[in-house]
Amino acid sequence: xxxxxxxxxxxxxxxxxxxxxxxxxxxxxxxxxxxxxxxxxxxxxxxxxxxxxxxxxxxxxxxxxxxxxxxxxxxxxxxxxxxxxxxxxxxxxxxxxxxxxxxxxxxxxxxxxxxxxxxxxxxxxxxxxxxxxxxxxxxxxxxxxxxxxxxxxxxxxxxxxxxxxxxxxxxxxxxxxxxxxxxxxxxxxxxxxxxxxxxxxxxxxxxxxxxxxxxxx
Amino acid sequence: xxxxxxxxxxxxxxxxxxxxxxxxxxxxxxxxxxxxxxxxxxxxxxxxxxxxxxxxxxxxxxxxxxxxxxxxxxxxxxxxxxxxxxxxxxxxxxxxxxxxxxxxxxxxxxxxxxxxxxxxxxxxxxxxxxxxxxxxxxxxxxxxxxxxxxxxxxxxxxxxxxxxxxxxxxxxxxxxxxxxxxxxxxxxxxxxxxxxxxxxxxxxxxxxxxxxxxxxxxxxxxxxxxxxxxxxxxxxxxxxxxxxxxxxxxxxxxxxxxxxxxxxxxxxxxxxxxxxxxxxxxxxxxxxxxxxxxxxxxxxxxxxxxxxxxxxxxxxxxxxxxxxxxxxxxxxxxxxxxxxxxxxxxxxxxxxxxxxxxxxxxxxxxxxxxxxxxxxxxxxxxxxxxxxxxxxxxxxxxxxxxxxxxxxxxxxxxxxxxxxxxxxxxxxxxxxxxxxxxxxxxxxxxxxxxxxxxxxxxxxxxxxxxxxxxxxxxxxxxxxxxxxxxxxxxxxxxxxxxxxxxxxxxxxxxxxxxxxxxxxxxxxxxxxxxxxxxxxxxxxxxxxxxxxxxxxxxxxxxxxxxxxxxxxxxxxxxxxxxxxxxxxxxxxxxxxxxxxxxxxxxxxxxxxxxxxxxxxxxxxxxxxxxxxxxxxxxxxxxxxxxxxxxxxxxxxxxxxx
Numbered sequence: 101x102x103x104x105x106x107x108x109x110x111x112x113x114x115x116x117x118x119x120x121x122x123x124x125x126x127x128x129x130x131x132x133x134x135x136x137x138x139x140x141x142x143x144x145x146x147x148x149x150x151x152x153x154x155x156x157x158x159x160x161x162x163x164x165x166x167x168x169x170x171x172x173x174x175x176x177x178x179x180x181x182x183x184x185x186x187x188x189x190x191x192x193x194x195x196x197x198x199x200x201x202x203x204x205x206x207x208x209x210x211x212x213x214x215x216x217x218x219x220x221x222x223x224x225x226x227x228x229x230x231x232x233x234x235x236x237x238x239x240x241x242x243x244x245x246x247x248x249x250x251x252x253x254x255x256x257x258x259x260x261x262x263x264x265x266x267x268x269x270x271x272x273x274x275x276x277x278x279x280x281x282x283x284x285x286x287x288x289x290x291x292x293x294x295x296x297x298x299x300x301x302x303x304x305x306x307x308x309x310x311x312x313x314x315x316x317x
Numbered sequence: 318x319x320x321x322x323x324x325x326x327x328x329x330x331x332x333x334x335x336x337x338x339x340x341x342x343x344x345x346x347x348x349x350x351x352x353x354x355x356x357x358x359x360x361x362x363x364x365x366x367x368x369x370x371x372x373x374x375x376x377x378x379x380x381x382x383x384x385x386x387x388x389x390x391x392x393x394x395x396x397x398x399x400x401x402x403x404x405x406x407x408x409x410x411x412x413x414x415x416x417x418x419x420x421x422x423x424x425x426x427x428x429x430x431x432x433x434x435x436x437x438x439x440x441x442x443x444x445x446x447x448x449x450x451x452x453x454x455x456x457x458x459x460x461x462x463x464x465x466x467x468x469x470x471x472x473x474x475x476x477x478x479x480x481x482x483x484x485x486x487x488x489x490x491x492x493x494x495x496x497x498x499x500x501x502x503x504x505x506x507x508x509x510x511x512x513x514x515x516x517x518x519x520x521x522x523x524x525x526x527x528x529x530x531x532x533x534x535x536x537x538x539x540x541x542x543x544x545x546x547x548x549x550x551x552x553x554x555x556x557x558x559x560x561x562x563x564x565x566x567x568x569x570x571x572x573x574x575x576x577x578x579x580x581x582x583x584x585x586x587x588x589x590x591x592x593x594x595x596x597x598x599x600x601x602x603x604x605x606x607x608x609x610x611x612x613x614x615x616x617x618x619x620x621x622x623x624x625x626x627x628x629x630x631x632x633x634x635x636x637x638x639x640x641x642x643x644x645x646x647x648x649x650x651x652x653x654x655x656x657x658x659x660x661x662x663x664x665x666x667x668x669x670x671x672x673x674x675x676x677x678x679x680x681x682x683x684x685x686x687x688x689x690x691x692x693x694x695x696x697x698x699x700x701x702x703x704x705x706x707x708x709x710x711x712x713x714x715x716x717x718x719x720x721x722x723x724x725x726x727x728x729x730x731x732x733x734x735x736x737x738x739x740x741x742x743x744x745x746x747x748x749x750x751x752x753x754x755x756x757x758x759x760x761x762x763x764x765x766x767x768x769x770x771x772x773x774x775x776x777x778x779x780x781x782x783x784x785x786x787x788x789x790x791x792x793x794x795x796x797x798x799x800x801x802x803x804x805x806x807x808x809x810x811x812x813x814x815x816x817x818x819x820x821x822x823x824x825x826x827x828x829x830x831x832x833x834x835x836x837x838x839x840x841x842x843x844x845x846x847x848x849x850x851x852x853x854x855x856x857x858x859x860x861x862x863x864x865x866x867x868x869x870x871x872x873x874x875x876x877x878x879x880x881x882x883x884x885x886x887x888x889x890x891x892x893x894x895x896x897x898x899x900x901x902x903x904x905x906x907x908x909x910x911x912x913x914x915x916x917x918x919x920x921x922x923x924x925x926x927x928x929x930x931x932x933x934x935x936x937x938x939x940x941x942x943x944x945x946x947x948x949x950x951x952x953x954x955x956x957x958x959x960x961x962x963x964x965x966x967x968x969x970x971x972x973x974x
Contacts, residue, residue: 280454
């Protein structure tokens with residue numbers, strides 16, 4: 101298990117966006133408490149050369165090994181049976197890190213997914229993980245600043261662009277919809293002349309700063 | 318959903334499909350792929366492909382995003398390298414005409430549609446620029462993978478090879494099978510007559526006595542006897558109806574040979590003809606039996622009862638009753654039977670063309686009987702005359718919503734008498750117009766009726782009328798009067814109109830200015846497609862929709878008419894015209910085939926709508942709201958309108974408009 105690295109660097113700032121491989125991820129958890137709750141499913145899709153690569157779809161459900169509160173089923177939609185048939189968290193996380201290996205991760209409200217993934221990697225794999233995780237919400241704000249004043253949350257953005265989620269709160273389906281939203285942002289970036297990783301990060305960070313300063317005023 | 322067997326940790330192997338032989342393959346597909354399969358299932362050909370084929374298709378595919386205004390594919394790209402299925406959004410195909418650089422939209426496609434099939438199969442650049450009109454997502458794969466699916470999936474292959482015209486055909490067929498399945502009845506009008514040949518055919522030689530023949534019929538419990546020569550060539554038929562006449566005749570000799578009382582020269586059809594053909598023959602000639610013979614050798618007999626055993630109202634019966642109706646009142650009452658019959662026919666799988674033919678046949682019977690009854694009652698000049706019909710009736714394209722467009726032609730030797738004779742015909746003509754109105758053929762608002770002195774003319778006057786019209790035509794009066802060029806004799810000697818119009822046809826053929834004007838008029842009714850998304854609807858009587866007649870059928874009717882007149886061709890029926898244009902190499906067979914299907918689809922949609930309205934007791938209307946159509950019909954209707962656009966472009970090009 102030592103061969104797994106859960107720390108990797110973001111792409112070089114000169115890397116072209118149309119060459120970048122991204123992994124768009126969504127985790128389902130037992131609840132929203134970052135400290136206590138646990139990951140029970142990971143869904144991910146790959147964006148390479150600005151296309152969603154369907155063969156590289158990743159889907160794992162974890163068997164948490166303990167009985168779970170019934171009310172949580174309502175959020176993540178996974179039945180106890182489905183969970184019991186899942187892989188162990190060790191195995192699932194290891195496979196995910198291998199699958200994602202090297203790619204910058206993308207998620208909507210990525211802080212939550214990043215935190216859960218890093219916490220669980222540490223717990224189950226003993227690896228002190230630091231994942232290069234980027235937030236599609238930040239991308240949306242950077243490239244659609246006017247819309248971002250009204251649109252809050254993934255559902256609002258998906259609805260605005262007419263993107264359908266086959267099954268909301270199913271990890272792979274959420275990841276797929278998030279990836280489509282990410283493609284919209286990335287194509288907008290390309291259309292605005294942003295071609296490299298460095299330019300993208302500059303633009304996104306500038307937008308984050310601008311947003312924060314507005315909030316402080 | 319979950320691949321629980323895969324514990325190898327192989328990052329790739331887990332993903333979509335472990336291996337094609339895995340029986341759990343379908344269950345182990347990630348949920349996002351499953352969702353894509355479900356959405357593909359909304360459209361042909363994917364709705365007929367099994368899970369395995371679809372998984373194979375998707376596992377090597379990607380999802381790509383094209384913002385609005387992006388050119389996805391263009392002829393300049395050379396042979397296309399990828400295959401696309403629209404997942405979300407809307408794409409138009411634009412073709413630049415080489416002549417003046419104008420851009421024409423040739424199609425627009427939405428979710429479920431695929432492209433560029435012909436270019437990929439033909440290994441050639443596309444002819445159209447494919448442009449995203451709104452933000453669009455496509456499922457795409459490379460050419461090699463597309464080729465693989467074509468070779469492994471029969472459904473996909475057939476779909477690709479048939480192209481869009483196949484799609485139209487499929488829908489036309491679906492409409493019929495659907496209707497048929499509602500009735501749970503295996504009977505179809507397309508059934509070949511050889512399927513009715515399960516009974517032994519009873520026949521006898523011509524010298525058999527009537528008594529002997531009738532005894533055989535009685536023994537075998539049959540209603541007809543066929544008389545044949547030693548080569549099995551049918552010489553005649555003797556039915557129970559003939560026996561009735563015989564018995565009623567006190568002088569009849571039952572020991573005479575049957576050849577003396579049989580119906581000679583019986584009508585026969587080959588065994589490859591259909592039940593529909595047989596029904597038409599019966600209705601037309603008022604026979605209850607039609608012989609089936611191949612190479613003039615008797616194969617069997619089909620009776621009216623064989624064909625219509627399951628129907629309460631049948632074509633032959635309705636036709637016979639109309640033709641012998643004793644009064645206008647009874648003719649009017651029978652129109653309800655006609656509507657019911659048409660409904661049954663559609664349910665039994667009749668095509669739009671068949672329905673049009675049946676309706677025209679029955680309307681002819683009604684009209685002729687109205688004329689016969691009126692002519693008995695109303696005094697009129699004793700010169701040859703005929704009843705002409707124009708427009709949809711002239712083209713044999715009637716539906717349940719029909720008004721009158723007719724005229725009267727008569728022959729006089731002395732032109733000076735024409736006016737006097739006309740005055741004496743007018744009371745009869747007006748009486749007929751009114752009686753037809755009572756039978757449901759509403760009076761023509763534009764007064765295109767035989768009771769109008771301007772349309773009750775001698776052969777010479779008609780010829781002058783047409784010639785004058787052709788020589789002094791203006792775009793506006795051409796537009797209002799082109800229905801006169803779809804004329805047909807509905808009652809009376811046909812040669813009156815045929816001889817008169819022959820000269821007119823030649824005159825049109827020589828007058829390119831008039832042809833151009835006709836073509837211009839044919840471009841007036843544009844199919845209701847917008848540059849942008851979908852249909853351009855209009856409002857009529859507070860309802861919104863597209864007009865299936867003027868916006869859908871008229872472009873085909875007008876274009877076929879002008880092309881035929883310009884080439885001196887005689888048919889008046891639109892489908893016949895298109896076929897004749899292929900025969901004379903004016904249009905390509907492939908194009909005509911697509912136009913025929915498009916036209917037939919719109920006509921069938923219109924007939925279905927009329928029947929629905931009639932059932933609900935609503936007024937008949939040609940307006941259809943595209944939003945109320947199912948997804949497939951809507952797509953096909955759009956494609957059918959697009960075919961109308963293509964035909965109009967051909968017309969504009971031919972006549973340099």
